[in-house]
Amino acid sequence: MNEELKFLSRQAALGTISRRKFLGRAGALGVSAAAASTMLAGAVHAAGPQKGGTLRIGLQGGSTTDSLDPATAANTTSVNLIRMWGEPLVELTDDGGLQGKVAESFEASADATTWTFTIRKGITFSNGQEVTAADAAATLDRHAGEESKSGALGLLRDIKNVSTNGRDVIIELNNGNADLPYLMSDYHLIIQPNGGKDAPDAAIGTGPYIMKDVDMGVRFVAEKNPNYWGDIGHAETIEMLVINDNTARVAALQSGQVDIIDRVPPRTAGLVARAPGVTVSSTAGPGHYVFIAHVNTAPFDNPDLMMALKYGINRQEMVDKILFGYGSVGNDSPINAAYPMYEEMEQREYDPEKAAEYFKKSGHEGPVLLRTSDNSFPGAPDAAALFQQSLKAAGIELEIKREPNDGYWSEVWNNKPFCTSYWGGRSTQDQMFTTAYLSTADWNDTRYSSESFDKLLIAARAELDQDKRKKMYADMGMMVRNESGLICPMFNDFVDAHTDKIGGWVEGVAGFSLMNGYAAQRMWVTG
Amino acid sequence: MSLLLKLLTQRIALGLLLLFLVSILIFAGTIILPGDVAQSILGQSATPEALANMRRDLGLNEPPVQRYFNWLGGLLQGDLGTALTSGKDIAESIGKRLGNTLFLAFWAAIISVPLAILLGLIAVRYRERWPDKLISAVTLASISVPEFLIAYVAIFVVSVRLRWAPSVTTINDSMSLGEKLHTISIPIAVLTLVVLAHMMRMTRAAILNVMQSAYIETAELKGLRMFTIIWKHALPNSVAPVINVVMLNMAYLVVGVVVIEVVFTYPGMGQYLVDHVSKRDIPVVQACGLIFAAVYIGLNMVADIVSIIANPRLRHPK
Numbered sequence: 001m002n003e004e005l006k007f008l009s010r011q012a013a014l015g016t017i018s019r020r021k022f023l024g025r026a027g028a029l030g031v032s033a034a035a036a037s038t039m040l041a042g043a044v045h046a047a048g049p050q051k052g053g054t055l056r057i058g059l060q061g062g063s064t065t066d067s068l069d070p071a072t073a074a075n076t077t078s079v080n081l082i083r084m085w086g087e088p089l090v091e092l093t094d095d096g097g098l099q100g101k102v103a104e105s106f107e108a109s110a111d112a113t114t115w116t117f118t119i120r121k122g123i124t125f126s127n128g129q130e131v132t133a134a135d136a137a138a139t140l141d142r143h144a145g146e147e148s149k150s151g152a153l154g155l156l157r158d159i160k161n162v163s164t165n166g167r168d169v170i171i172e173l174n175n176g177n178a179d180l181p182y183l184m185s186d187y188h189l190i191i192q193p194n195g196g197k198d199a200p201d202a203a204i205g206t207g208p209y210i211m212k213d214v215d216m217g218v219r220f221v222a223e224k225n226p227n228y229w230g231d232i233g234h235a236e237t238i239e240m241l242v243i244n245d246n247t248a249r250v251a252a253l254q255s256g257q258v259d260i261i262d263r264v265p266p267r268t269a270g271l272v273a274r275a276p277g278v279t280v281s282s283t284a285g286p287g288h289y290v291f292i293a294h295v296n297t298a299p300f301d302n303p304d305l306m307m308a309l310k311y312g313i314n315r316q317e318m319v320d321k322i323l324f325g326y327g328s329v330g331n332d333s334p335i336n337a338a339y340p341m342y343e344e345m346e347q348r349e350y351d352p353e354k355a356a357e358y359f360k361k362s363g364h365e366g367p368v369l370l371r372t373s374d375n376s377f378p379g380a381p382d383a384a385a386l387f388q389q390s391l392k393a394a395g396i397e398l399e400i401k402r403e404p405n406d407g408y409w410s411e412v413w414n415n416k417p418f419c420t421s422y423w424g425g426r427s428t429q430d431q432m433f434t435t436a437y438l439s440t441a442d443w444n445d446t447r448y449s450s451e452s453f454d455k456l457l458i459a460a461r462a463e464l465d466q467d468k469r470k471k472m473y474a475d476m477g478m479m480v481r482n483e484s485g486l487i488c489p490m491f492n493d494f495v496d497a498h499t500d501k502i503g504g505w506v507e508g509v510a511g512f513s514l515m516n517g518y519a520a521q522r523m524w525v526t527g
Numbered sequence: 528m529s530l531l532l533k534l535l536t537q538r539i540a541l542g543l544l545l546l547f548l549v550s551i552l553i554f555a556g557t558i559i560l561p562g563d564v565a566q567s568i569l570g571q572s573a574t575p576e577a578l579a580n581m582r583r584d585l586g587l588n589e590p591p592v593q594r595y596f597n598w599l600g601g602l603l604q605g606d607l608g609t610a611l612t613s614g615k616d617i618a619e620s621i622g623k624r625l626g627n628t629l630f631l632a633f634w635a636a637i638i639s640v641p642l643a644i645l646l647g648l649i650a651v652r653y654r655e656r657w658p659d660k661l662i663s664a665v666t667l668a669s670i671s672v673p674e675f676l677i678a679y680v681a682i683f684v685v686s687v688r689l690r691w692a693p694s695v696t697t698i699n700d701s702m703s704l705g706e707k708l709h710t711i712s713i714p715i716a717v718l719t720l721v722v723l724a725h726m727m728r729m730t731r732a733a734i735l736n737v738m739q740s741a742y743i744e745t746a747e748l749k750g751l752r753m754f755t756i757i758w759k760h761a762l763p764n765s766v767a768p769v770i771n772v773v774m775l776n777m778a779y780l781v782v783g784v785v786v787i788e789v790v791f792t793y794p795g796m797g798q799y800l801v802d803h804v805s806k807r808d809i810p811v812v813q814a815c816g817l818i819f820a821a822v823y824i825g826l827n828m829v830a831d832i833v834s835i836i837a838n839p840r841l842r843h844p845k
Contacts, residue, residue: 063802065803065808067613147580148576148580151577215699218794241695241697241792243695244789248792251683251686255687255694410566442574442575
């Protein structure tokens with residue numbers, strides 16, 4: 001690469017020459033537009049964040065019925081919105097570790113039953129009030145209280161007592177939990193003045209931005225918080241638009257009305273990426289699409305039938321045809337490499353002969369009924385049809401019943417014995433297993449009940465020896481893979497896209513889509 | 528004239544009765560839908576405790592009939608209540624959304640209604656010749672293609688390729704009128720294409736019907752120009768059916784543009800209603816339903832009244 005080009009790309013990144021001019025000059029030097037764009041992106045990154053400007057983001061999932069109260073946040077728009085004005089005690093790092101936000105540090109007692117979080121010194125809420133340990137304690141109290149409607153209520157059940165001592169918040173647990181700080185990174189648990197007990201939806205927090213204009217489900221404008229303690233929040237203004245229609249969202253990016261969007265439909269992601277100045281990024285995450293059977297209900301209480309179904313699914317075909325390659329094959333366990341203590345296990349392959357063998361052994365006769373709907377995951381009815389075909393090769397008949405989107409989560413999921421569904425994943429194995437595979441879990445949507453699994457799960461929670469703990473989680477993963485009603489064919493990637501008008505995208509950030517919901521704060525307008 | 532007044536009173540009373548019946552229908556409809564509000568609000572992240580707390584707070588444990596009459600009582604005092612989901616005052620949120628919907632409908636109507644009638648007149652003037660055939664072909668084609676497809680094609684060409692106008696039409700208060708109109712120019716064009724054919728065809732058919740009359744022949748024999756005959760003699764006598772279709776289309780522009788709103792991300796009533804239906808927010812759904820019904824009934828009433836005034840025969844029913 002010649003020096004002139006390098007010089008030019010640096011100039012373009014700093015804004016001394018225009019992007020168009022750079023691409024033109026690069027073309028004249030015989031560099032293809034794609035290569036020049038990549039180079040520019042690299043130079044933009046190296047030049048470091050630029051301050052100011054307006055960053056516009058188009059998001060899926062928002063609704064007029066949403067509230068600014070973090071306790072009831074339940075969609076990606078809400079998560080991105082919360083990240084603007086508020087912060088939890090701690091947050092995930094890019095590689096899935098933990099960093100302090102409102103808490104500057106945290107430490108556990110030897111048995112992991114008592115945790116101490118120290119509140120960062122001298123930080124203030126956007127209303128000017130200083131953040132105290134009492135505010136953090138009140139936040140936990142609000143979300144864990146008996147009156148709570150919080151989505152984080154389930155996570156906080158094990159808390160025995162919360163007290164404060166100076167800048168310290170002391171959390172006492174009934175049982176030891178080495179992962180407690182991960183629970184504190186939950187997006188519902190935003191630290192608010194007096195825990196948000198007075199004004200839960202006032203959007204006053206310690207985040208890098210202050211909400212200026214709020215129109216639920218439509219448009220939000222946030223302005224830089226001049227007193228923010230941290231080093232993110234580069235753009236002066238962030239404008240968030242809710243664009244629920246997939247085609248409209250992609251068109252908004254292509255026509256330059258927004259700089260970044262989430263949920264590019266995998267079907268068209270390849271086409272979108274071909275547009276000039278647009279980068280499509282796919283990020284592996286813990287989210288997975290599943291077929292779930294209640295193993296306490298006939299005919300799925302028959303382990304041989306379950307095994308026949310598990311061998312009768314073509315996982316690679318699903319990744320290719322449902323995710324269009326934006327994902328990875330599953331292994332009938334909810335855990336993949338996105339988890340901190342993942343250990344690889346033998347991949348279960350599509351094997352119609354083995355499936356037929358198990359099916360014969362099960363003695364089951366007649367078709368198996370599977371319920372599905374469009375909103376159980378994108379492409380679910382198609383995935384069901386693929387499953388039907390691959391089972392047919394093993395001589396197993398799958399009957400598909402299409403259910404309405406409306407009411408699917410209350411009438412079918414966690415209610416009917418065999419259906420399609422999805423999981424967004426959790427930040428730790430413990431959370432994932434506790435949420436869905438512990439025999440007493442509310443969302444045990446496979447009705448898996450194993451005493452040895454439960455015991456192992458509780459034991460692993462308090463185990464501070466990482467190697468031992470890793471082994472325990474590997475064992476649990478194996479148990480779920482072989483004994484539960486989970487058929488997990490694929491893990492879906494997050495597919496986001498941004499234009500070259502903004503810089504600072506980081507590949508492979510752990511957590512949710514759009515760099516764990518921090519893209520708008522961490523990226524910057526380049527001119 | 529007192530007879531006319533009596534007719535008007537009758538129409539209005541009938542309209543109110545219809546509205547009352549509609550409110551019962553909507554309420555019954557929302558009860559039949561599967562799932563409940565608390566579950567829909569909390570989504571997949573609902574725990575049994577959270578659900579129970581939410582249900583109690585929202586008053587969902589009361590019987591439906593009682594909830595309905597509580598709401599009706601409030602309504603008669605001008606109180607639409609608060610949304611179950613966000614706890615906001617419904618009248619306030621609906622006011623803004625309704626304003627946006629009417630804004631879009633108004634500008635679409637301002638363009639499409641005169642255009643449709645003008646095209647209808649031209650079609651009659653050049654009946655069975657190429658302008659007539661061209662106008663019919665274009666308008667029929669545009670009404671036959673689904674509106675979302677026209678919208679997507681318009682977005683691709685005008686917004687993504689030419690970059691003349693935005694595809695995301697989220698208007699807000701800080702925009703000037705000019706900016707707003709530029710923002711919603713593509714949806715206006717699409718809506719115009721969608722409603723044009725109905726009105727144009729009806730204008731053409733109604734005038735052609737009148738053109739057979741003896742007085743048109745007289746006008747022709749007087750030596751009047753063809754366009755003058757159509758404009759001065761034929762159109763006033765065929766106004767009743769035209770007004771009916773115009774009103775139906777205007778009602779459609781207010782209540783039937785959900786798809787356009789979604790495709791263009793326009794913050795109107797349609798999107799607002801859909802969001803609340805999927806969360807089972809019954810008070811909001813009812814309020815929206817009632818407003819839509821009122822618009823529909825009101826516009827039809829206007830059409831009836833104009834027809835009655837335009838046609839003295841209708842004033843003396845046998």
